[in-house]
Amino acid sequence: MRHCGAMSGHHMDPEEFRAHGHALVDWIAGYLERVEDLPVRSRVAPGAVADRLPASPPEQGEPFADMLRDVDDIVVPGLTHWQSPSFFGYFPANSSGPSVLGELLSAGLGVQGMLWSTSPAATELEMRVLDWLRQLLDLPDRFGWDGAGGAVIADSASSANLCALLAARHRAGGADPSLVVYASEHTHSSVEKAVRIAGLAADQLRLVPADAEHAMRPDQLDRLVREDQAAGRRPCMVAATVGTTSSMAVDPVPVIGQLCSRTGIWLHVDAAMAGAAAVCPELRWIHEGLQRADSYCVDAHKWLFTNFDCTAFFVADRDALTGALSVQPEYLRNAASDAGEVVDYRDWQIPLGRRFRALKLWFVLRHYGAAGLRHHIREHVALAGELADRIRRDDRFELVSSVLNLVCFRHRAGDATSAAILEQLNASGAIFLTHTRLDGRYVLRLSVGQTRTERRHVELAWRLLSAAADAMVADNRER
Amino acid sequence: MRHCGAMSGHHMDPEEFRAHGHALVDWIAGYLERVEDLPVRSRVAPGAVADRLPASPPEQGEPFADMLRDVDDIVVPGLTHWQSPSFFGYFPANSSGPSVLGELLSAGLGVQGMLWSTSPAATELEMRVLDWLRQLLDLPDRFGWDGAGGAVIADSASSANLCALLAARHRAGGADPSLVVYASEHTHSSVEKAVRIAGLAADQLRLVPADAEHAMRPDQLDRLVREDQAAGRRPCMVAATVGTTSSMAVDPVPVIGQLCSRTGIWLHVDAAMAGAAAVCPELRWIHEGLQRADSYCVDAHKWLFTNFDCTAFFVADRDALTGALSVQPEYLRNAASDAGEVVDYRDWQIPLGRRFRALKLWFVLRHYGAAGLRHHIREHVALAGELADRIRRDDRFELVSSVLNLVCFRHRAGDATSAAILEQLNASGAIFLTHTRLDGRYVLRLSVGQTRTERRHVELAWRLLSAAADAMVADNRER
Numbered sequence: 001m002r003h004c005g006a007m008s009g010h011h012m013d014p015e016e017f018r019a020h021g022h023a024l025v026d027w028i029a030g031y032l033e034r035v036e037d038l039p040v041r042s043r044v045a046p047g048a049v050a051d052r053l054p055a056s057p058p059e060q061g062e063p064f065a066d067m068l069r070d071v072d073d074i075v076v077p078g079l080t081h082w083q084s085p086s087f088f089g090y091f092p093a094n095s096s097g098p099s100v101l102g103e104l105l106s107a108g109l110g111v112q113g114m115l116w117s118t119s120p121a122a123t124e125l126e127m128r129v130l131d132w133l134r135q136l137l138d139l140p141d142r143f144g145w146d147g148a149g150g151a152v153i154a155d156s157a158s159s160a161n162l163c164a165l166l167a168a169r170h171r172a173g174g175a176d177p178s179l180v181v182y183a184s185e186h187t188h189s190s191v192e193k194a195v196r197i198a199g200l201a202a203d204q205l206r207l208v209p210a211d212a213e214h215a216m217r218p219d220q221l222d223r224l225v226r227e228d229q230a231a232g233r234r235p236c237m238v239a240a241t242v243g244t245t246s247s248m249a250v251d252p253v254p255v256i257g258q259l260c261s262r263t264g265i266w267l268h269v270d271a272a273m274a275g276a277a278a279v280c281p282e283l284r285w286i287h288e289g290l291q292r293a294d295s296y297c298v299d300a301h302k303w304l305f306t307n308f309d310c311t312a313f314f315v316a317d318r319d320a321l322t323g324a325l326s327v328q329p330e331y332l333r334n335a336a337s338d339a340g341e342v343v344d345y346r347d348w349q350i351p352l353g354r355r356f357r358a359l360k361l362w363f364v365l366r367h368y369g370a371a372g373l374r375h376h377i378r379e380h381v382a383l384a385g386e387l388a389d390r391i392r393r394d395d396r397f398e399l400v401s402s403v404l405n406l407v408c409f410r411h412r413a414g415d416a417t418s419a420a421i422l423e424q425l426n427a428s429g430a431i432f433l434t435h436t437r438l439d440g441r442y443v444l445r446l447s448v449g450q451t452r453t454e455r456r457h458v459e460l461a462w463r464l465l466s467a468a469a470d471a472m473v474a475d476n477r478e479r
Numbered sequence: 480m481r482h483c484g485a486m487s488g489h490h491m492d493p494e495e496f497r498a499h500g501h502a503l504v505d506w507i508a509g510y511l512e513r514v515e516d517l518p519v520r521s522r523v524a525p526g527a528v529a530d531r532l533p534a535s536p537p538e539q540g541e542p543f544a545d546m547l548r549d550v551d552d553i554v555v556p557g558l559t560h561w562q563s564p565s566f567f568g569y570f571p572a573n574s575s576g577p578s579v580l581g582e583l584l585s586a587g588l589g590v591q592g593m594l595w596s597t598s599p600a601a602t603e604l605e606m607r608v609l610d611w612l613r614q615l616l617d618l619p620d621r622f623g624w625d626g627a628g629g630a631v632i633a634d635s636a637s638s639a640n641l642c643a644l645l646a647a648r649h650r651a652g653g654a655d656p657s658l659v660v661y662a663s664e665h666t667h668s669s670v671e672k673a674v675r676i677a678g679l680a681a682d683q684l685r686l687v688p689a690d691a692e693h694a695m696r697p698d699q700l701d702r703l704v705r706e707d708q709a710a711g712r713r714p715c716m717v718a719a720t721v722g723t724t725s726s727m728a729v730d731p732v733p734v735i736g737q738l739c740s741r742t743g744i745w746l747h748v749d750a751a752m753a754g755a756a757a758v759c760p761e762l763r764w765i766h767e768g769l770q771r772a773d774s775y776c777v778d779a780h781k782w783l784f785t786n787f788d789c790t791a792f793f794v795a796d797r798d799a800l801t802g803a804l805s806v807q808p809e810y811l812r813n814a815a816s817d818a819g820e821v822v823d824y825r826d827w828q829i830p831l832g833r834r835f836r837a838l839k840l841w842f843v844l845r846h847y848g849a850a851g852l853r854h855h856i857r858e859h860v861a862l863a864g865e866l867a868d869r870i871r872r873d874d875r876f877e878l879v880s881s882v883l884n885l886v887c888f889r890h891r892a893g894d895a896t897s898a899a900i901l902e903q904l905n906a907s908g909a910i911f912l913t914h915t916r917l918d919g920r921y922v923l924r925l926s927v928g929q930t931r932t933e934r935r936h937v938e939l940a941w942r943l944l945s946a947a948a949d950a951m952v953a954d955n956r957e958r
């Protein structure tokens with residue numbers, strides 16, 4: 001039964017695993033050392049990677065070295081390098097050494113955490129480490145395990161938003177065409193997706209108008225809720241956003257929470273991108289009013305040095321969530337579950353199976369410590385603030401917004417110029433940023449938060465933006 | 480900005496990552512060498528792991544060696560060892576060296592595959608490697624990319640089943656209380672969960688009675704469909720199972736497919752556990768009739784040496800799936816998507832973000848080759864068959880079913896004795912198996928399929944079962 005070398009098609013034995021594992025660890029360390037020098041945005045054309053891959057799988061096994069060679073030759077040129085210190089697009093996906101090693105350990109152990117009994121440590125470490133995160137972010141006690149609350153690691157804020165909706169719907173008595181969900185017009189697309197998945201009609205979602213800062217207008221929310229109630233509809237959930245994707249706008253949770261408490265509407269707060277900022281006491285204003293929320297989520301895999309996937313999803317009433325998601329087949333019954341003395345995380349999520357994702361968050365929180373996390377988050381916010389100041393003082397650009405680590409701006413010459421600058425910089429490979437539309441206008445977004453981003457990278461970004469703007473204007477003059 | 484040692488709270492630099500990575504690779508290799516000697520089922524009581532973890536996160540960063548020490552001291556005793564060669568419970572979660580290394584590489588690269596443009600190689604490698612799998616399993620051409628079909632890696636068959644339902648519902652015109660879903664009474668609990676998540680009422684799911692082999696009765700399906708049609712309801716989807724969880728029963732897909740084709744019902748085939756068997760031509764009978772299916776899923780993370788999560792989800796009409804799940808916010812727009820020339824996998828799944836999971840499947844298929852995979856699957860099926868023969872010839876036990884790698888049996892003395900044998904063996908730590916109920920009776924399930932399971936492990940399992948049965952009877956006599 002034992003292996004007979006790399007080409008055998010047999011299992012990789014521990015000796016081989018050690019050798020290949022060391023080689024791959026070294027490869028990753030080398031990648032992270034040189035990623036700064038690679039073009040941030042991939043330059044491959046559609047189909048170019050696929051064309052270099054065989055049309056059919058090999059009949060005989062291949063040596064590991066061949067795969068690593070193809071990673072270099074075929075895969076790396078096809079990557080947009082999210083771990084580059086000059087990646088300023090979308091949102092940070094700031095992984096770290098301890099997180100990558102936690103993921104490796106999870107894969108190596110290969111246990112299932114679907115039930116407490118299928119590996120008790122997977123469940124109990126997750127419960128504990130999420131409570132650590134609750135303390136780090138100074139989240140309300142009601143999300144702790146001592147009362148009726150609790151928390152779970154989800155794969156994404158999209159899934160957490162869906163689960164919040166399912167819990168809210170369950171508390172409201174189940175699926176019903178009279179239910180209505182509310183979110184700001186700047187809410188993340190996952191709320192619309194969740195509404196659709198849950199089988200609500202498009203007109204069961206109300207997009208509440210936002211104010212000049214792109215935050216939900218509570219007076220408009222109040223108006224919509226009253227109109228729906230008057231028409232016999234039943235307001236079910238408000239999804240408030242702390243840090244919108246487009247511009248990091250923060251919905252006024254305190255006022256929204258009062259309205260929800262008064263009317264019995266489930267309040268879900270999506271802080272996927274911004275929530276991590278609350279490790280710093282001076283940034284905890286973003287969570288004002290959170291004590292009225294029924295559920296809350298933050299992505300450790302965005303701005304907390306933990307590789308995707310690791311969304312922390314907190315609920316004040318865990319029974320509402322498990323009531324919505326629990327199904328009890330015989331083949332999953334066991335003494336601990338029957339006794340009701342354990343948490344079975346399968347009832348907290350869409351899938352049944354689950355990896356041991358708590359390991360990576362545990363490693364990250366222990367490696368950095370609270371002090372380390374605060375230090376790095378502060379650095380990112382400071383760097384974004386410095387860039388925003390430069391843009392504010394510059395005649396060519398208009399600063400549209402600057403909140404936490406996200407700077408939104410546009411060229412005063414208009415949308416076409418802004419879009420052309422974006423495309424030119426991304427095509428150069430030197431930096432990468434993305435765009436959105438705010439108030440109908442094309443806006444550049446520059447998000448500071450990669451693990452290896454330092455002041456020099458943000459300064460380079462500014463020089464390149466500045467040069468591109470000058471070149472654009474010169475170019476327009478010549479025409 | 481650079482780190483100053485392990486206790487600093489600063490980023491782990493490449494040198495440190497190399498050192499800790501090598502140490503962790505060695506730790507995993509050592510774990511896999513000694514996992515055979517560990518009690519398979521964890522012996523910790525509820526709360527015992529949590530009690531050993533600090534109540535609050537550390538203020539200062541800690542050295543990596545401390546975490547690895549706690550993995551040994553706190554985590555490992557709290558694990559049920561799914562990678563033990565004596566793990567015969569639930570389903571195989573047969574990870575492998577190349578898969579673990581693929582997962583490590585995915586974490587190290589840290590790219591997002593939500594859009595083609597966010598890392599083209601992540602999408603194109605996934606498309607290609609899933610087509611390799613389609614060829615390996617000899618799945619119908621309609622699931623290939625040449626026509627209207629395609630495939631995606633989902634986190635689980637639960638999520639694939641949900642996405643199939645959403646696609647079927649979309650094709651049927653959207654959420655509607657007149658829609659009806661059909662599955663056998665032995666279908667996996669995830670189908671009921673999907674129905675509930677999608678907002679269908681409990682009476683919109685029909686559990687079709689099964690035959691003596693626990694497979695769906697097509698005559699009963701036909702009857703239910705006709706009744707529903709006559710009552711003005713609209714049959715939407717049939718979820719057929721190839722390899723039920725309880726007993727590996729195979730629903731008669733050819734007949735079910737004819738009915739679905741005739742009536743325009745979406746046919747989804749869930750082969751989560753069994754599908755991998757089709758790498759062997761002599762086992763491809765399980766997929767008979769699949770050419771009429773609209774969608775199909777198989778878990779590479781069960782019986783194909785790939786660590787969780789890696790469900791391959793195939794569709795014949797990719798537009799039905801993306802039509803159900805696509806939402807288009809401005810901040811995700813890009814030239815390649817707008818041109819319609821690429822696949823954006825975010826529209827194929829519940830979450831938005833996604834890891835580069837194709838790497839691990841690519842590594843596994845290349846490491847083993849088709850020949851290697853066939854060899855190991857055949858070995859598992861042969862070992863299960865040998866055990867089934869022994870049970871069949873034994874007076875104490877009744878063989879309830881034996882299909883592929885799953886053996887279901889009971890002690891003739893009845894449910895209490897069977898349950899007592901299970902608990903005694905699992906408590907011993909020597910082997911681990913789980914149970915179900917079939918035809919109202921308590922049945923032991925023994926699933927052969929772990930990566931390191933050899934004949935000697937299955938023989939040990941039989942000796943222990945045999946001894947436990949003898950001891951049980953002797954014990955009963957004494958009383």
